[in-house]
Amino acid sequence: MAPARVVVIGGSGFVGGALCRRIARAQIPVLAITRQQIDLLADGAEKQLRAILQPGDAVVAAAARAPCRSLDMLVENVKMTRAMVAALKDAAPSHVINISSDAVYADEPVPIDEETPTAPGTLHGAMHLAREIAFRSDISAPLTIVRPTLLYGLEDPHNGYGPNRFRRLAAAGENIAVFGAGEERRDHVWIDDLAEILFRILTRRSIGVLNVATGEVHSFRALAEAVAGASRRKVAVEETPRVGPMPHNGYRPFDIEATRAAFPDFAYAPTIATVAKLQTFAEQ
Amino acid sequence: MTSTIKHASDIIVGFAGMTHLGIVSAASVAAKGFKTIGYDSDSQLVGRLSAGQPPIEEPDLDELLRANGARQAFTNDLSRLAECDIVYISYDVPTDDRGQSDLSPIVGIIEAVAKALRPDGILVILCQVPPGFTRGVRAVPPERLYYQVETLVFGRAMARALHPERTIIGCADPDAPLEPRYEALLSAFGCPLIPMSYESAELCKIAINCCLVSSISVANTLAELCENIGAEWSEIVPALKLDARIGPSAYLSPGLGIAGGNLERDLATVIALSERFETDAGIVRAWIDNSRRRRDWVRRTIMTALLREKPEATIAVWGLAYKENTHSVKNSPSVATIMGLPETRFVAHDPVVRASAISHARLTGVDSPLAALEGADALMILTPWPAYRRVGVEEIARTMRGRIVIDPYRLLDPRAAAAAGLDYYTLGSRHNPSAGIL
Numbered sequence: 193m194a195p196a197r198v199v200v201i202g203g204s205g206f207v208g209g210a211l212c213r214r215i216a217r218a219q220i221p222v223l224a225i226t227r228q229q230i231d232l233l234a235d236g237a238e239k240q241l242r243a244i245l246q247p248g249d250a251v252v253a254a255a256a257r258a259p260c261r262s263l264d265m266l267v268e269n270v271k272m273t274r275a276m277v278a279a280l281k282d283a284a285p286s287h288v289i290n291i292s293s294d295a296v297y298a299d300e301p302v303p304i305d306e307e308t309p310t311a312p313g314t315l316h317g318a319m320h321l322a323r324e325i326a327f328r329s330d331i332s333a334p335l336t337i338v339r340p341t342l343l344y345g346l347e348d349p350h351n352g353y354g355p356n357r358f359r360r361l362a363a364a365g366e367n368i369a370v371f372g373a374g375e376e377r378r379d380h381v382w383i384d385d386l387a388e389i390l391f392r393i394l395t396r397r398s399i400g401v402l403n404v405a406t407g408e409v410h411s412f413r414a415l416a417e418a419v420a421g422a423s424r425r426k427v428a429v430e431e432t433p434r435v436g437p438m439p440h441n442g443y444r445p446f447d448i449e450a451t452r453a454a455f456p457d458f459a460y461a462p463t464i465a466t467v468a469k470l471q472t473f474a475e476q
Numbered sequence: 477m478t479s480t481i482k483h484a485s486d487i488i489v490g491f492a493g494m495t496h497l498g499i500v501s502a503a504s505v506a507a508k509g510f511k512t513i514g515y516d517s518d519s520q521l522v523g524r525l526s527a528g529q530p531p532i533e534e535p536d537l538d539e540l541l542r543a544n545g546a547r548q549a550f551t552n553d554l555s556r557l558a559e560c561d562i563v564y565i566s567y568d569v570p571t572d573d574r575g576q577s578d579l580s581p582i583v584g585i586i587e588a589v590a591k592a593l594r595p596d597g598i599l600v601i602l603c604q605v606p607p608g609f610t611r612g613v614r615a616v617p618p619e620r621l622y623y624q625v626e627t628l629v630f631g632r633a634m635a636r637a638l639h640p641e642r643t644i645i646g647c648a649d650p651d652a653p654l655e656p657r658y659e660a661l662l663s664a665f666g667c668p669l670i671p672m673s674y675e676s677a678e679l680c681k682i683a684i685n686c687c688l689v690s691s692i693s694v695a696n697t698l699a700e701l702c703e704n705i706g707a708e709w710s711e712i713v714p715a716l717k718l719d720a721r722i723g724p725s726a727y728l729s730p731g732l733g734i735a736g737g738n739l740e741r742d743l744a745t746v747i748a749l750s751e752r753f754e755t756d757a758g759i760v761r762a763w764i765d766n767s768r769r770r771r772d773w774v775r776r777t778i779m780t781a782l783l784r785e786k787p788e789a790t791i792a793v794w795g796l797a798y799k800e801n802t803h804s805v806k807n808s809p810s811v812a813t814i815m816g817l818p819e820t821r822f823v824a825h826d827p828v829v830r831a832s833a834i835s836h837a838r839l840t841g842v843d844s845p846l847a848a849l850e851g852a853d854a855l856m857i858l859t860p861w862p863a864y865r866r867v868g869v870e871e872i873a874r875t876m877r878g879r880i881v882i883d884p885y886r887l888l889d890p891r892a893a894a895a896a897g898l899d900y901y902t903l904g905s906r907h908n909p910s911a912g913i914l
Contacts, residue, residue, distance in 0.1 A: 193509040252530055334484060396485040397664070399483075399484060401480050402481045408742060
């Protein structure tokens with residue numbers, strides 16, 4: 193069921209770029225649509241996008257202003273979503289994948305799975321949930337909603353707290369500062385694993401909702417130590433006084449049974465080893 | 477927890493009954509990338525389908541079967557349906573001459589397929605059944621039983637199957653989410669899904685056909701008036717279609733009554749239900765009367781124009797199928813016209829239907845439209861096959877002996893026909909030589 197062509201909206205972004213490379217490796221035609229080609233915030237964006245889409249395309253919606261931290265950004269994201277949905281509505285795609293986020297879930301006392309009720313507590317989560325609902329209600333093509341948790345990888349543009357920031361600090365010879373004792377335990381996904389899952393979803397035309405999380409949780413301290421240990425520079429892990437409560441109470445695990453059932457032959461890269469490997473690679 | 481993601485590539489779809497509906501539906505599902513298994517007890521038919529030689533004519537069907545390749549399997553082994561996630565019942569429901577359905581074969585097939593179904597298999601009744609039928613099925617639990625409205629249009633079946641306007645689904649509980657595998661299959665067609673109760677879906681199919689019949693009846697009634705008062709139905713239709721309440725796709729071409737069998741069955745069902753529940757169906761009876769009257773238009777016209785004076789005349793007939801791009805002659809106006817004139821000599825051509833399929837003592841078949849015209853006193857074009865449009869009126873006038881051309885569907889240009897010296901008759905036109913003048 194490999195699609196005749198995959199169109200990745202947001203093809204030069206962190207997720208879109210990794211996916212385009214994975215699709216190209218399989219020699220499936222892929223078209224990356226970047227902000228330079230179509231500004232989804234511009235008037236008439238949906239017409240431009242509609243003109244590019246061909247019947248039978250598989251389309252991945254990987255464009256967003258993220259993380260969404262303000263009402264202005266929320267409005268922009270809604271506008272971008274409106275353009276994408278309007279273009280897709282009558283383009284007769286064979287498959288649509290919306291890249292969402294695990295931010296649509298609240299914190300739960302038990303590991304989160306796909307049947308956990310969505311209850312976002314942030315604008316970022318609210319943005320993604322609104323976007324999911326818009327895709328669900330307005331697009332009649334087969335739809336997959338993918339909700340990745342924290343992503344890391346060499347091309348990460350955000351420099352967020354975690355492996356991405358730690359890697360840059362170490363490479364610059366700076367000590368790695370963790371909040372408090374770095375005791376928060378979270379699930380981190382390597383971007384290439386997300387790209388692989390998306391690729392499998394595209395080639396098997398998998399439909400429904402899937403969280404993308406490894407099922408492992410690691411403390412930020414352990415990740416920082418892995419980065420420091422793999423770096424050629426002499427860097428230390430420093431604790432800093434914590435300001436405010438820990439996000440997610442410092443613990444956000446996932447139950448990934450749905451991924452195992454859907455893709456039994458897929459295994460996530462082990463987080464600590466991959467973080468260390470990437471550090472070595474980046475510094476070479 | 478259960479996986480919330482389904483791979484469309486893993487879903488196997490079965491079809492019990494390699495009828496016109498079954499062949500077309502299976503080909504369209506396979507074209508969307510699903511594996512399909514088409515079951516039929518007729519091993520000869522299964523052999524033909526396996527060899528890519530379908531017994532039916534539909535534009536693009538042969539190419540699609542070739543393109544689907546190994547994704548489409550055909551079998552006469554019922555137990556192979558156990559491999560399927562979803563099995564469609566795609567047998568025809570037989571109807572008698574009065575449009576009454578005989579449901580007993582379908583009941584037997586559903587029971588047999590249900591036995592072969594795997595424990596989580598979904599059964600979808602695709603053949604048309606009357607309101608109340610699906611809820612009475614006990615062989616499969618209601619959460620795995622659906623009725624899906626088919627919208628087969630002979631001659632345009634592939635296009636409609638591949639690009640449906642919407643899918644109407646009868647469910648035990650329309651508020652419950654569709655079974656994920658069934659939803660994954662239906663969503664591949666990229667059209668709105670409209671779940672409703674079994675009964676609503678069963679009646680919805682009939683409602684669609686009633687709307688079509690009502691439009692056809694309007695066209696037929698007023699086209700007949702046009703023929704007598706000097707008006708031109710073809711001039712009126714564009715004005716109607718620009719009325720938003722009527723619409724650009726409205727069925728407003730006059731024809732020779734309601735053909736094909738399915739519409740009559742639905743009208744018969746409405747009348748039967750109205751008798752049972754004491755509701756009004758007067759308008760439905762009027763549609764049937766109108767249809768019968770218009771079906772006889774060709775016979776009345778040829779009798780008046782030729783046969784009363786010259787009963788020994790030879791009449792060329794172009795087209796035997798009930799409409800273009802199909803091999804079906806069920807309720808064909810052409811066949812009804814021929815059979816209504818048992819003493820008349822006919823020479824017939826049809827691109828698909830053999831004349832030997834029609835039991836008329838004085839009917840012979842020929843291989844080309846022009847061959848039918850040799851020595852003919854009149855021509856009747858009774859199926860609007862596109863090939864007939866390409867025959868020039870001058871050539872028709874040169875080849876046939878007589879001058880009379882009866883062309884209800886207006887395949888020829890009326891003015892060109894008149895200019896070529898032909899006495900040209902068509903539906904809804906003031907050009908008919910017999911048209912009254914006010």
